[in-house]
Amino acid sequence: MRKSRSAVRLAAVLTAGALALAACGSGGDDKPAASGEPRVLKLWHYESADSAMGKAWAEAIKKFEASHPGVTVKFEEKGFEQIQKTASMVLNSDEAPDIMEYNKGNATAGLLSKQGLLADLTEEATKRGWDKLLPGGLQVTAKYDERGVMGSGAWYGVPNYGEFVMVYYNKDLFDKHGVKVPTTFDELTAALDTFVKAEVTPIASAGAEYPAQQIFYQLALTKAQRPWVNALQSYQGKVDFRGPEFGYAAQTMADWVKKGYIAKDSGGLKAEDMGVAFMKGEYPIMISGSWWYGRLASEIKNFEWGHFLFPGATLSPGSSGNLWVVPEKSRNKDLAHDFIDITMSKDIQNLLGNSGGVPVAADPAAITDAKSKELIESFNKLTSADGLAFYPDWPAPGYYDVLVAGVQNLVNGSKTPDQVLDEIAGPYEDNLADIGG
Incomplete structure (x- = not known):
């Protein structure tokens, strides 16, 4: 359903990520690699393991760890209701994860952005080409203005499915x-x-x-x-x-x-x-x-x-799916950006599509499951009619x-x-x- 990025671009991004790690990451918000301590990416999401997104994100974790030697992903599955009710409190504490799935819209991601609890991803979205993979209506839930109203302003999240x-x-x-x-x-x-x-x-x-x-x-x-x-x-x-x-x-x-x-x-x-x-x-x-x-x-x-x-x-x-958001208190923002990038890669998007999800950056020819094709056709019908x-x-x-x-x-x-x-x-x-x- 969406245009996929090339393997060359993905390899370049991952190589850049590895170089960034060697150079202590992206700055003061990240744990210095020079400390000698192993780095840990703390990730939360609420997709069940047998769902399309759960399968895709599990594979993304494997790919992330393979491309980031010495970095471990600490994944914690959280309930939708649990995150919905406690996000503001948790993200304002030292218990905040480095990256998490969060619901999109004014009442959720918009509210957290207005409270200053989410990192601005605008620069990364442009640099890594996420803005090109998510044109038009699929960007609506990614951007929030100073009031926390979706549709314009800075990028505070990245959706990677519909x-x-x-x-x-x-x-x-x-x-x-x-x-x-x-x-x-x-x-x-x-x-x-x-x-x-x-x-x-x-x-x-x-x-x-x-x-x-x-x-x-x-x-x-x-x-x-x-x-x-x-x-x-x-x-x-x-x-x-x-x-x-x-x-x-x-x-x-x-x-x-x-x-x-x-x-x-x-x-x-x-x-x-x-x-x-x-x-x-x-x-x-x-x-x-x-x-x-x-x-x-x-x-x-x-x-x-x-x-x-x-x-x-x-x-x-x-709408576009739930968002990957990076808490402002994340100590590993560079790793979080790399993980998002992997979930937007062709391999993960194709897996998502063939597992019953609605990918945004898959290769249409790679979606071979008949029921998955039916699902994506219905989504395309809705999006083409602004539905x-x-x-x-x-x-x-x-x-x-x-x-x-x-x-x-x-x-x-x-x-x-x-x-x-x-x-x-x-x-x-x-x-x-x-x-x-």
């Missing part, structure tokens, strides 16, 4: 109940009705974490156009939370629970519960992200499955928890749609006022 929300479906259950892949929203609801009549809950979901709020956002996107997304995500206009986008999403989400499309007790479930249930063949549909794709390909053995873009919408939740609408929790710090709680209330029926809309509008508007919007 992601988007889609509809996964169990082909065997579709065939059993005579359901065809829907191409319109009406066909989708007709399919959901067919499953309910057969006493099958059609959609696997989870309200205690991100999955349910992404369905909520996708429903809003069926009524949205790009200017609305720009207003919500980048404050380029006023967002009416009682308007046709969020208003429709809240009412429809509540209706879907009442109609039996989504189980009421799913409000207490987590993302892992949802994914495992779908992989066991218990649900015909799972509406979630491409980060599940490689795992589904590895673990589903007992039925055929596929995916399609959400019918009736030209926009879908999605990536980011994620609903990005606009404001702490907004992830606000949305999870609000949509959870919709699912379990403890609040009305209007009450939930007021609940999610307040923190968004407070943040907008804080940054002078």
Whole structure:
């Protein structure tokens, strides 16, 4: 999907990295090699080992250590929720890693950049050609201005894969109940009705974490156009939370629970519960992200499955993937830059693509896995139509928890749609006022 860099350029970069190590790295923020102490690159990420990204980053660690004699990578797997809630505190301490995966958007990477906790990567992005590998919309989540708003300013992160929300479906259950892949929203609801009549809950979901709020956002996107997304995500206009986008999403989400499309007790479930249930063949549909794709390909053995873009919408939740960020307190910034560079190399990007991920710098001819090709084709279809609408929790710090709680209330029926809309509008508007919007 993206233009790949040449082996010659990669070799030059790694050679330069080795020379930099011999010369004590990039300066005062790095541990001096002259001390005689072995250097350690402390790396955190939250990708599971069997995911496409987990496989790619494991190989990148091997390549990094092979090209950096005397340097060891100390990898620690952290949970998404764990990093989400503690990043500001950890990165402001001596426990900060040298490089970590972090979520993109105003509420996360934007907030840390504004707090001065992330290193400016602009010079490295230009020098190493990351800006050429990530043109256009894929740079949006890499850059943040002085307010912490994405899309312009300095580079504070580097995404090296893409992601988007889609509809996964169990082909065997579709065939059993005579359901065809829907191409319109009406066909989708007709399919959901067919499953309910057969006493099958059609959609696997989870309200205690991100999955349910992404369905909520996708429903809003069926009524949205790009200017609305720009207003919500980048404050380029006023967002009416009682308007046709969020208003429709809240009412429809509540209706879907009442109609039996989504189980009421799913409000207490987590993302892992949802994914495992779908992989066991218990649900015909799972509406979630491409980060599940490689795992589904590895673990589903007992039925055929596929995916399609959400019918009736030209926009879908999605963006460039999570970011590699370098904490300002990193003592090995030069090593962190080299590691990022390796994850952008053709070999790692090709592995990512053939493992069920969405690479940004792979050689298209090297992607040989049929399902991976289908995934990348869907992503390309979205990006070519300017269809990536980011994620609903990005606009404001702490907004992830606000949305999870609000949509959870919709699912379990403890609040009305209007009450939930007021609940999610307040923190968004407070943040907008804080940054002078």
